[in-house]
Amino acid sequence: MKIVFFGTDNFAAHVLEALMQKHEVLAVVTVPDAPVGRKQIIQKTAVAELADRVGISVFKPASLKKDESIEATLRGLGADVFVVAIYSKIIPQNILNIPTKGSVNVHPSLLPLYRGPAPIRTPLLHGDTVTGVSIILMDEQVDHGPILGSKEVTIEPSDTNTTLTEKLAAVAAPLLVGALDGYAAGTITPQEQDHEKATFTKLVSKEDGKVDWNKSAVEIYNAWRAYDVWPGIYTTWNGKLLKIVNCVVLSSSRMRGSMVGQAADTIEKPGIVLEGGIVTCGQDSYLQITKLQLEGKQAMDIKAFLNGNKDFVGSTLK
């Protein structure tokens, strides 16, 4: 089939790569190059990178609604179907309706669960053990259309946003290709979603990474997994930003045994740093920081940090 692909990040690029093997990708639509990093170096998206490398023409409209020429351009390509995977903009209906067979979306969750902009992170945040990928036909509502296919993926306790994204991308690529074939051949009947069961995710903001020590160590650890890479999880120490680069949950029974003789009030309050960089959390739980980064400093192991910051143990994180 003749396809126009919409996408931005690595997940999308991975899907595009698989798609190119089986189908004719006429063009790619992504978002404009944006300045990245402290030096504000202009960088193109992973999808644009791949498209440029293999010689597929790329469009980078700032807006699909306001740019009127883009609709005519896309219409002129004569695509059978549009495939959308993590394209950080909402595509207006008049664009979705262009291809003869409509538009298909790759969504990295088991729809109707986790609709919206953070479908990979939110299951991690909730501590779910299973998620998946869904291929749907796009309709007038976001992540709402009938399902062409889906596949479950197991979430390991060690999975983070990064590793889970890779796993989902690996599953998504062949699933999409299969669903497209089945859809084109008429062997797949689109299944309406059970809208009663729909749940929604919200866009992640920097604030979400701020650690609330009143929460349990497991919840904080899940936040670390969900907010991996960006925004990460952080707290403050002596008024300075402290990023938690790595951490582990300690079983509270083990901790209780080792804390015989410790003052009771020290044990109760959350956010207190104990020996070895272990921090008291809510619900009588403990999180050990194993790697961290203080504002303005390089990331380092807890051991190195303790060597130079003797007053860390006994202080309170906020």
Added chain:
RNA sequence: CGCGGGGUAGAGAAAUUGGCAUCUCGCAAGGCUCAUAACCUUGAGGUUGGCGGUUCGAGUCCGCCCCCCGCAA
């Protein structure tokens, strides 16, 4: 020129008004021990990011340059 923090031994940090460059860890050798990420003793390891200036004397003060990082995006 978006705002800000920083560069001192292999790692992390100190160093008061400019005045013997220290501490913790690691490393090496020896000792103790059934044993150890334990403990004791000794030791190696530095052009304090670079260049220039002020000074009797600069990690510290001044100028220029290089590099790292947080925020922001």
